[in-house]
Amino acid sequence: MSDYLHKIAHCIEFGKINRQSPYPPNMKDQDGADEYTQQALQSGISAQHVLLHGLITGMEKIGKKFRENQVFVPQVLMSAKAMNTAMAHLMPYFSSGELKSKGTFIIGTVAGDLHDIGKNLVSMIMKGNGWNVIDLGMDVSTEKFMEAIQQHPDAVVGLSALLTTTMASMEQTVARIKAEKPATTVAIGGAPVSQAFCEKIGADVYSPHPQGLVEYLEKKNN
Amino acid sequence: METLTKMQLFERLRRGENPGRTIFSPILMHFAARHIGRTYGEFAADHKVLVEANLKALKDFDMDMVSLISDPYRETAAFGAGIEFIPEGVPRCLNNVIKTAADIEKLEIPDVYQHERTLDRIRGAEAYRRALNDEVPVIGWIEGPLAEACDLAGVSDMLMMLMMDPEASELLMDKCMEMAKTFARAQLEAGCHIIGMGDAVCSQIDAGTYENFVRDRQKEIVAYIHSLGGLVKLHICGNITHLLPAIREVNADIVDLDWQVGISEAHKILGNDVIICGNINPVTVQDLPADKVHELCRDLVMSQQNQKFILSAGCEITVNTPPENLVAMRKACQ
Structure with missing residues (x-):
């Protein structure tokens, strides 16, 4: 898996929205889901791969942690915010038909x-x-x-x-x-x-x- | 044979003496309103309805305590939110008082005697005192610091604020804590013996966040109420197993446990001084036939014979609970 996709998934899992976001404290001043998604698409990775191996992978990880009580609602909200920020860059691909939702x-x-x-x-x-x-x-x-x-x-x-x-x-x-x-x-x-x-x-x-x-x-x- | 008042029964339990039977104190709101043919909206809006409903339930179900719990928005209304009363539902908060960090700076602690919703609860405490003459423990009610912050800012926004802007979160919760202390004091002065502190949203946060933001504020509120001679009942519905070690440090006198929490584990962690109140699933109390409810409660009561324990459901008794199921719960206490 590309380094970008890994980083997107990681940012979503840990709720890192963008560079400006102070959360989580140990990722301060680092790029977040916002920047890495743009970089991934610019580097030629398909929107399908970004969705599947970046966003979905990140959300799956946080969803499992939530189920197992390893994280609670605030952490999931932060992950969702990071995911939404990344998803905004994929919206044109949904509109053009290149990306299809699961339903x-x-x-x-x-x-x-x-x-x-x-x-x-x-x-x-x-x-x-x-x-x-x-x-x-x-x-x-x-x-x-x-x-x-x-x-x-x-x-x-x-x-x-x-x-x-x-x-x-x-x-x-x-x-x-x-x-x-x-x-x-x-x-x-x-x-x-x-x-x-x-x-x-x-x-x-x-x-x-x-x-x-x-x-x-x-x-x-x- | 000596007949003890309900207050004396409770005092015995507090001191660790055998009160002779298990104390019964379910949380009643909508159910109590319906029981006297009134709506939940009327119950929340008017202390006269609330007190009448609770006194009727006290008599009909031989409960051992009465409460002023009604809805989460007494303090929120005093802070400036609009509230709409729904006949058969929880009152609705019409606007978030806190939308920006600047709103937190500007937020002032309201005078609880000046706002109708906080004053209404204080009047309720006075009415109980007149009716019960300090012979039945009266539980006042305040919102805990995180619950009130969520009422003011919205749950999702507040929980994200905890992560994104700890400083603003601390400031808001400090103000909520001050409000809680002021409101608790007014209710104690008006006749309450115990203050219930509802901080339900805490079950949705991790132990670290609870320890960083909430625990010490709850602890300060408890210490303040103790300094005024009152006791505290901490109510966090939902699964709080992960918070129990931190909750121990809050020093609440009574801790409500919801049905998801293991009662033995809670006793072990919270220690012998804390009275545990719970923890039958309210949906079970609603759905099972009375004999099964009795059986379930009796088993719980028997298992708690040598513990400081009050029988209740894990949270509010639902409006659709058959009254005979409450009778069955009380019977199990004997």
Whole structure:
């Protein structure tokens, strides 16, 4: 693997955004994901390689560390910020068709739930793993999820709930999706949610960590 | 036979004496409001509803403590955020008070007696004192330094600020700490015996970040409350196993444990002086039939017989929990 790709993955894993960023302290005054991505593309490395072996590799590493409690939310947020900065340089390649996303992922917190930190983490990690993410935000009605599915019929849908009180909204949204669009893959997550609840409401997948969802979809697509 | 007040029961537990049965103190908010036919919005907006709801629950479920916990945005509102009350949901914070580092510099500690939301909680403490005459422990409530900083700046932005701008983070959390002390003092003076300090977001940060930014501020708040004669209940829901050694140094009198945390390990790390409160999964309390809830709670109570322990769910009892399941929890304490 090219040195540039290794450096991009490393910067994303450790949340080094760009040269100006003071984080992490041991990488101060060094180039970050921003600079290395530009340098990689300028040196002739294909956007596909940058995405696959730079961004996705970096996000996979941080996703696994998060799952294993080696890092926590602040570190993942920094990685996601570094990834977003790098991704900005790849956007023209998506627009031109040279790069293709792994699919579309629609995500939102269910109706009544205003806690978006988990939803944001999943959104960032999915984006970093090459998915086109449509983030509907917080307190999303079933209607709004249905409209998004209408526009993106092949999309995977992710529903997030932090409150036990909003688990009922999750159940309603899943029921409607499965009734009207049974082929849609529905993933659920959030503190009060469990595998048993996933089975009860007829969702397809539950994972306590974003990386679990990434790996489930990788397997499913292969 | 001598009949002890709930305060005397709690005092016995504190001193390490056998109170005769396990103390029962679930966290009630939305459930308590529904129990008296009111909405969560009314419960959060009006101390009269909050106190009435808790007193009814105290009676119906024979609880051993009452609380002023309602929502995270009392202090945030006093700092200047707009709050919208939702009939059947947690109040919403309409704007982040902190958007830039300059906002942190300008942020002033509000007068808790001047803002309606902080004053409302103080009035709640006074109402409990009138109703209970110091015979039942009353738990006031404050936001911990990181939780309040997140309420003011937004969770993601605050957590990134910890990484990117430690100096600004420290300044903001110092101001939040001062607010916590001021608000705690007002509630103690109004009649609270214990101050609950909610810092839930801490379960989402690593031990190093907790030690660098949060632990010493929580410790200072605890020491201040102790200096005023109050006790502290630290509430960080979620998995805090990785934080337990640092939490020990905070010197809280009661530590809430959520269901993800091993209670034996917590006793071992936190030591014998700390009262552990927990830790049944609230979803389990909601979903299981009453006899199963009783069985689960009884097993936990039995396992804690020689420990300083209060039976509760790991976090708030959900609004959809059947009341008979709370009765079953209380029965398990006998």
